[in-house]
């Protein structure tokens with residue numbers, strides 16, 4: 001299920017669950033009964049959101065399920081709007097744990113193979129806090145479009161007042177990128193997340 005993705009990083013999982021207000025125990029990285037209980041509650045709420053907003057292709061599903069509950073809802077509503085408009089979009093990435101982000105950061109650096117794909121170390125990407133997703137748009141034949149006017153169209157149709165689009169960013173324009181609007185800086189978000197504080201914007205208000 002969803003959180004099997006974080007099963008090898010229990011500390012990261014516990015931070016997410018605490019940010020959601022579902023886990024009140026220590027951030028100790030140990031999978032105990034309270035972690036288990038919180039995971040079950042999280043999954044139950046994820047399933048409720050699926051029931052209300054619909055299910056998508058398996059790749060999108062895999063990525064959506066790595067998001068906070070609030071982001072899951074927004075991502076599903078967003079993808080639903082695109083689908084309805086006939087845009088063949090999928091969510092091709094969601095949350096990366098700090099360890100996964102660091103691995104990505106090392107790519108193309110320090111003698112490692114591949115191209116440099118990110119300037120963010122673990123804890124410095126919006127994708128490290130369960131609020132962000134990237135889309136890929138595909139042709140009818142299934143070919144991946146890395147760029148183009150379809151991405152602008154997707155934003156026009158997809159975003160709501162609760163979603164921020166990377167295409168509107170000033171420094172690095174990132175058109176495939178979307179995230180839940182939280183009205184706090186990433187440094188503050190990191191601080192809350194790492195210290196196991198509930199994060200208001202994570203709560204599913206509906």
Ligand SMILES: [Zn+2]
Nearest residue numbers: 132133134177
């Ligand atoms: Zn992104």
